[in-house]
Amino acid sequence: MKTRMNDPKIQRDTKPNTRLTALWSAACVLAIGAMAWSTPASARKLYVISSNPTYSSIAKRVGGNLIRVTYITKGDQDPHFVRPKPSFAVQLSKADAFVVTGLDLELWAPRLTDKSMNRSIRQGQNGYIAVYSGMKLMEIPTSRSRASGGVHMFGNPHVYTGPMNAKIIAKNIAIGLCKVSPANCAAFKKGYRRFKYQINRRMFGKKLIKLLGAGTLTRLTVAGKLIPFLQKRKYRGKPMVDMLGGWAKKALPLWGQKLVTYHKNWIYFTKTFGLNVIQEVEPKPAIPPSPQSIRRLINTMSRQKIKVILAANFYDESKVRKVCKRVGAQSVIVAFSVHGKRGINSYFQLTNHWISNLLAAYRRAGAFK
Numbered sequence: 001m002k003t004r005m006n007d008p009k010i011q012r013d014t015k016p017n018t019r020l021t022a023l024w025s026a027a028c029v030l031a032i033g034a035m036a037w038s039t040p041a042s043a044r045k046l047y048v049i050s051s052n053p054t055y056s057s058i059a060k061r062v063g064g065n066l067i068r069v070t071y072i073t074k075g076d077q078d079p080h081f082v083r084p085k086p087s088f089a090v091q092l093s094k095a096d097a098f099v100v101t102g103l104d105l106e107l108w109a110p111r112l113t114d115k116s117m118n119r120s121i122r123q124g125q126n127g128y129i130a131v132y133s134g135m136k137l138m139e140i141p142t143s144r145s146r147a148s149g150g151v152h153m154f155g156n157p158h159v160y161t162g163p164m165n166a167k168i169i170a171k172n173i174a175i176g177l178c179k180v181s182p183a184n185c186a187a188f189k190k191g192y193r194r195f196k197y198q199i200n201r202r203m204f205g206k207k208l209i210k211l212l213g214a215g216t217l218t219r220l221t222v223a224g225k226l227i228p229f230l231q232k233r234k235y236r237g238k239p240m241v242d243m244l245g246g247w248a249k250k251a252l253p254l255w256g257q258k259l260v261t262y263h264k265n266w267i268y269f270t271k272t273f274g275l276n277v278i279q280e281v282e283p284k285p286a287i288p289p290s291p292q293s294i295r296r297l298i299n300t301m302s303r304q305k306i307k308v309i310l311a312a313n314f315y316d317e318s319k320v321r322k323v324c325k326r327v328g329a330q331s332v333i334v335a336f337s338v339h340g341k342r343g344i345n346s347y348f349q350l351t352n353h354w355i356s357n358l359l360a361a362y363r364r365a366g367a368f369k
C-alpha cells in the first residue's frame with residue numbers, strides 16, 4: 001500500500017510506531033558513522049541521489065565517471081507518493097548531492113533529508129539540487145489551495161516530460177555538482193554541454209539547427225509555436241517545416257490531435273509536440289476518478305471524438321481500458337520515467353517511447369487517413 005505523504009492525517013501523526021522509530025534510530029547511527037569516514041569530494045566519486053531515475057540518468061550524462069548515481073522512486077512508481085523507508089535515509093546520509101524537482105512533486109523528501117542527518121543536502125545547501133530553477137513553469141494556480149487536488153500547488157511539477165526542460169535539468173545538475181566539487185567543474189560543464197547538444201540534435205535535427213540556431217528553436221518550442229512558425233516560412237523556395245529532423249519531425253502527425261491523459265503530468269510534452277489535452281481521467285490531480293467523473297469523461301470523449309487516452313503505467317489501467325472500450329478509443333500505457341519499463345534506459349529512449357506509442361495509437365484509431 002502506498003503512503004500518501006501529503007495526507008494531512010499522516011502529516012499530523014506525531015506518534016510513529018515503535019518498530020519504525022527503532023529503524024530510524026538505527027538509520028541515524030549509520031548516518032553519523034558514514035559522515036565520520038567521509039573524504040574530500042574531489043578525491044573520490046561523488047555519490048548523487050535523485051528523487052527519480054530520470055534525473056539520475058541525466059545526472060550520469062553530466063557527471064560521467066566522476067559520480068555514481070542512484071534514486072529513490074522506482075521508474076514504475078508514482079513520483080508523488082513514496083513510502084519513506086529508513087533505508088532511504090541511510091542512503092541519503094552518505095550522499096554528496098540530492099537531486100529533486102524542487103516544487104511539490106516530492107512532498108516526502110524533506111522528511112527523508114531530516115532523518116538522514118546529512119546537513120549538506122538540505123534545501124539551501126550546496127548538495128541540494130533543485131532542477132526546476134530557471135524553467136518556465138506551466139499551470140501555476142492563481143490561489144495556493146489544496147482544494148484543487150493539492151499536489152501541483154506551485155505549478156505543474158512534471159517538468160522532465162518536456163525535452164527543452166531536460167536541458168535545464170542538466171544545467172542545474174552541473175551547477176550543483178560544481179558547488180559540491182569545484183575541482184571537477186570543467187568536466188561537469190562539458191557533460192552538460194554534450195547532453196544539451198544531443199537533446200537539440202535529437203529534437204530538431206542538424207539542418208534546422210544550422211539554419212535557425214538551437215536558441216531560437218528552443219524559444220519557439222517552449223512557447224508552443226515551433227510548427228506554426230516553420231509552416232509559415234520558406235528557405236530557398238521550400239517550406240522550412242520540410243527541414244525538420246529528429247523528434248519534432250517524427251511527432252509532426254501528432255500536432256493538433258486531441259488527447260485525454262490520466263493525470264496532469266504531460267503538459268510540457270504536449271505543449272512541445274502540439275497535442276491538445278481536452279481532459280484528464282482524474283477529476284483533480286491525485287484524486288481518483290469517481291463513477292460520475294468517469295461518466296462525464298465518456299460524454300466528453302464521445303462528443304469531441306477523442307480517440308486516445310495516455311497514462312503512465314502506475315495508474316489504474318483497467319479504468320483507462322474500460323473508458324476506451326466504451327468510446328472506441330485507444331489506450332496508451334507507457335513508462336513515465338527512465339527504467340519505468342524494460343528497455344527504457346535513457347532520456348532519449350524515454351522520449352522516443354512516448355512519441356512512438358502515441359503515433360501507433362493514433363494510427364490504429366485512423367487519425368492519419
Ligand SMILES: [Zn+2]
Pocket residue numbers: 080151152157158263264265285
Ligand atoms: Zn502530478
